Amino acid sequence: MLDDGGFAAIMAGLGPWLPDGAGMPEVGIAVSGGADSLCLAYLARRWRRAVRALIVDHGLRPTASAEAWLTRDRLARLGIAADILVLEGLHPGPGVADRARRARYAALAAACRRAGIVDLLLGHHAGDQAETVLMRRRAASGPDGLAGMAAVTFTGDLRLVRPLLEIDPACLRGTLRRAGLDWVEDPSNADPRAERARMRAALSDDPPAVRPLLDIAWRAGGARMARDAEQARRLACGVTVADGGWVALTEDPTCPRALAFLLRAVSGRDYLPPSRAVAALCADPRPATLAGACLVAAGAALRRAGLRWLVLREEAAMHPPVPAVAGGLWDGRFMLSVPTGTDLRGVTLGAAGPPGRWMPSDRASPWPARALRTLPALFRDGRVAAVPAMGICHDPALAGARVTSMPGGVAAEAARFSERHRASGPADFYPGGD
């Protein structure tokens, strides 16, 4: 049995939490309708009033929709509002569990964004964690894999929180039974064709094996957390933010989360780039060192330039030129300001292009041509008239023009990153770690 006090103590260790009360920001709960996540919802509602459940209907089983509605009713009786997210286009067949999982997380993240939810609770428990470690040990995973699931994972705009990772599933069922609550049994959880189901069966035959597996996860997680924090700190200390909208790094980008954040800042996009692509690059940055090759992730690229790394805007993803207007935006990152009365008729704002076309021959720049090409520039009659970030102006009528990074643009974002991670790392959180 997990009681209210025990749950509140777990949550206190995983905060900070937004203030509670009617009309306050809600904490999301991903509820499948199974015992674990239903118990999580029951406890979470007793811990705070402002919660919202999200139920994903994968549409894979004939009973899926009815189960989602039944779960919604059960939650309503607990005083929990719930949204049902119906997935379309998933079909049974090879890799269905993985496909369903990805689609589920994408739908949950999108629903949280729409509802302004920044914390999403998941019902993974000690059994899930032990199975994960067992599977990874069998696959000879390295220490990062053995860390299993983190209690808190930051995904950019959402915090995924797993409060039940230390709790035995039997205890969750006991809690529900005592509260007189019923749940849905998913037959696929017991399908012996699934590796996870086989691990579950192996562990249920050998209960004492669970605790040592959890200890392995916490130890490996603690080590990973400390290493991530240190890498992010070192990376942040070596960050130079260029006015032109790129970032230079003196440290190798070994921390995927830190690199993802910088890629997002430079791309001007709202979301972090796909974590797999960024993690692969951090594991082996050689492709980015080859001439002409780079990692392109969601609108930004990582390149080697001498002793430094550069995170640059991907040229192909830059916005086309726009008519120049005072206060106008370009590429989702830059804002134009001009003295009152400046004549902007026939002027456009866009990417500067090859520096040979606009850089005076006696000027040198510490930045490579690849970076200079992405600078914001003013054009008149199709020719570069000014590149304000370089202090270059070929047209006296545009002498007072400035192009600055918008609030929330690359400079602000990268500076925020630097400030935050100099002090602490953007790590996954393993409360039981060393």
Ligand SMILES: Nc1ncnc2c1ncn2[C@@H]1O[C@H](COP(=O)(O)OP(=O)(O)OP(=O)(O)O)[C@@H](O)[C@H]1O
């Ligand atoms: N269909 C779904 N809708 C919403 N959340 C889900 C769904 N499936 C899984 N989750 C979330 O992910 C967690 C772990 O998923 P997993 O597949 O291990 O759960 P499950 O065994 O299907 O269900 P449960 O954990 O609720 O018994 C769940 O506890 C729940 O928080």
